Amino acid sequence: MTRTPNIRQESDSYAVTAEFYDILQADEDEARVRRLYGREIAEARSGVLDIGAGTGRVTMLALADSWADVHAVEPARAMRTSLLTRLATLPAEQRDRVTVHPHPLDETALHAVADVAVCHNMIGCLPPAVRGRLWSAISRALTPGGSLFVQLPPARLPVRTVVRLLTDKRVGAHVYGGRMTMSAAGYRIRTRADYWVRTADDVLREHTETFWMWPATRARLVGELAPHGFVPLPGRDDSELLAVALRGRR
Incomplete structure (x- = not known):
């Protein structure tokens, strides 16, 4: 019996930016990714969840520095094309450890697949209602005690251009x-x-x-995450980063 493929409308976001992102921002972004998440990704055991993977900076670091499986979630076709092109050049051993998901995390069926999750350079692009669905999906995708690392969005509106x-x-x-x-x-x-x-x-x-x-303060994000079982990790007060751990399930 032939299975009918599940065809969905795909996002055309970043259709322009995808051409220019790596050439103009990759070096700076790669250094930032390593600084913010490098240690935790290297210590991942069950898996790394890269949410809003873009062209793959977090995913590539995880494949290079850990032995964990990687789940790269990227709904935008243009960015996902760059990501898959990059993955195609890797050795089979690394490609076999990464799965690319073409839909938002709350539309995937990921349950307890990772002990480290990263939201790099993407939370600010989500309105509050969508963030709520994302937190719930991350709590399902993480193993108990797993950690989530969120690059903080702007805390407030700019007062000038x-x-x-x-x-x-x-x-x-x-x-x-x-x-x-x-x-x-x-x-x-x-x-x-x-x-x-x-x-x-x-x-x-x-x-x-x-x-x-959509701007959001650290305190607001901590408050949004709390009902989904997340608590701040002690000793992680980087001005760019929110680090929380999953203490239980609802």
Whole structure:
């Protein structure tokens, strides 16, 4: 009997950004990932859960530095394409340990698959109601006593427009560049990403993509996580990171 495939609408988020993300931000992001989660990922035993895996910085670190199985959750087709292209270059031993999930975590059937979960550079992109569903899904996916590490989103709305230029990178005769512009828009943060490709004499291409972010303080996230069995880990007060552990199940 042939099984009918489960066809769902896929996210086109990051369709523009995926082309530019690694070339413009990979080096800085790789260093940040290692600094924030490197020790815990290396000590993972049952599994590592990479939520919002993007192009795979956390996933690649887990495959290189641990022997645990890895679950990479990435709903956006464009980012997942980059992730799978990267995984295709790995030795079979590493590829055999990673499973890529193309839907949000609350739509997967993951139960007690990991003792370390990471939300890197993604929580700010989720409205509060969606965060609630995510916390519940993470509590199911973690083993008892498992740890969750969340890169903190902006705590509040920006009081003025903030512009961050990305460092130019050359690829052959072309130079890739970009900037991120953040501004308050009601109760959300509007983040506009502008990218360009140029030669020494001319701009060849320009692209723009807009994202929405929801600010949240550390205290608010701790409060949201508490009903799902999470408590803060002592001694982890990094200004960029929230570290919590799963103490029980509801």
